Amino acid sequence: MSKNFAAATKERQNRQLPNIRVLNREELAKLMAQLGEPAYRASQLHRWLYSHQALDFDEMTTFGKQLRQKLATSWTIRPASLASAESETLEASPALAPPTAKFLIRLEDGELVESVLIPSEERMTACISSQVGCPLRCSFCATGNMGFRRDLAASEITDQVFLLDAEARKRHERGLSNIVFMGMGEPLLNLDNVFESIATLTEAEYRFSISEKKITISTVGLPAEMERIARSGLKTKLAVSLHSADQSTRERLMPVAIDHPLDRLTEAISSWNALVGQPVTLVYMLLEGINDSPEDARKLVRFAKRVLCKINLIDYNSIVNLRFKPGYSDVKNKLIQQLLDAGLHVTVRKSQGAAINAACGQLATSHRRK
Numbered sequence: 497m498s499k500n501f502a503a504a505t506k507e508r509q510n511r512q513l514p515n516i517r518v519l520n521r522e523e524l525a526k527l528m529a530q531l532g533e534p535a536y537r538a539s540q541l542h543r544w545l546y547s548h549q550a551l552d553f554d555e556m557t558t559f560g561k562q563l564r565q566k567l568a569t570s571w572t573i574r575p576a577s578l579a580s581a582e583s584e585t586l587e588a589s590p591a592l593a594p595p596t597a598k599f600l601i602r603l604e605d606g607e608l609v610e611s612v613l614i615p616s617e618e619r620m621t622a623c624i625s626s627q628v629g630c631p632l633r634c635s636f637c638a639t640g641n642m643g644f645r646r647d648l649a650a651s652e653i654t655d656q657v658f659l660l661d662a663e664a665r666k667r668h669e670r671g672l673s674n675i676v677f678m679g680m681g682e683p684l685l686n687l688d689n690v691f692e693s694i695a696t697l698t699e700a701e702y703r704f705s706i707s708e709k710k711i712t713i714s715t716v717g718l719p720a721e722m723e724r725i726a727r728s729g730l731k732t733k734l735a736v737s738l739h740s741a742d743q744s745t746r747e748r749l750m751p752v753a754i755d756h757p758l759d760r761l762t763e764a765i766s767s768w769n770a771l772v773g774q775p776v777t778l779v780y781m782l783l784e785g786i787n788d789s790p791e792d793a794r795k796l797v798r799f800a801k802r803v804l805c806k807i808n809l810i811d812y813n814s815i816v817n818l819r820f821k822p823g824y825s826d827v828k829n830k831l832i833q834q835l836l837d838a839g840l841h842v843t844v845r846k847s848q849g850a851a852i853n854a855a856c857g858q859l860a861t862s863h864r865r866k
């Protein structure tokens with residue numbers, strides 16, 4: 497049998513075997529117990545998969561040949577892979593910051609998600625997805641318009657980080673410093689897998705290891721889940737997409753707000769402040785004629801004064817949905833002044849990646865359309 501034929505046969509057989517990376521830590525422990533192995537073998541297997549990032553059971557040299565064969569008979573190892581990459585040109589990048597790059601990631605069932613690498617002088621940030629599509633259908637969001645396909649497994653979340661870390665090292669000669677769950681999907685609707693992925697990514701002594709404090713979870717504001725994170729003891733940061741402090745405007749922008757009115761959101765943020773001892777970031781995307789009037793600013797001030805928070809104003813990428821337009825800069829400046837006069841902590845972010853539609857679920861959407 498030729499070498500290629502043998503490899504192809506092995507690959508065909510492998511395709512029929514389940515991917516061991518869909519198992520979480522607890523399931524890896526059960527698997528090892530079923531194989532009659534002591535408990536520490538499950539930790540070793542986890543380390544081989546997510547620290548050494550082994551692609552073949554034969555690499556797992558701390559296991560005897562018999563165990564490696566047993567695993568290889570029933571499982572394969574298939575991590576997510578890069579499907580395509582797209583970079584901003586230097587000219588399109590705000591203030592000539594290093595160019596943002598957007599990656600389309602192929603999952604083993606052929607689904608696609610996007611991740612964005614955002615370099616700056618001080619940071620190297622990976623913006624990663626937690627779901628394929630999103631069920632929440634915010635009216636300004638391309639991902640929301642795609643509908644919901646499925647949750648990502650924890651390993652599919654960690655794989656995005658590993659892939660972007662490798663790309664960052666290749667392109668910028670330094671690895672990731674920050675991770676934000678702000679890609680496709682609502683992370684709080686896939687919280688078990690988000691928790692599991694964070695546990696892996698922050699595992700001390702793994703090849704990739706990052707502090708919880710360098711991770712930000714972004715949410716539309718789901719109170720019960722926010723309280724669950726706060727109670728979990730995680731030290732990650734939290735960003736809440738507010739976009740309007742007027743209930744009916746918020747409902748128009750984000751239908752999920754109908755079930756979670758602003759008063760309940762205030763309670764959840766206050767309880768986060770008390771349990772975690774940290775402010776949350778209120779993300780406010782300026783939309784012309786929708787949330788940028790002096791009255792909108794007054795409502796935002798009233799809301800923000802009731803909790804411990806910072807405000808992050810971002811520009812809207814109007815390519816996503818032509819019904820909405822980014823706020824004019826003089827209107828924006830007045831609004832910023834109102835917030836500053838009220839003594840609020842405000843940061844203004846140019847939406848990096850606008851030139852490649854990296855702001856919001858667009859790559860996967862356009863790919864699907866093709």
Ligand code: SF4
Nearest residue numbers: 630633634637640681
């Ligand atoms: S903005 Fe976030 S929560 Fe809303 S539809 Fe888009 S991905 Fe989902």
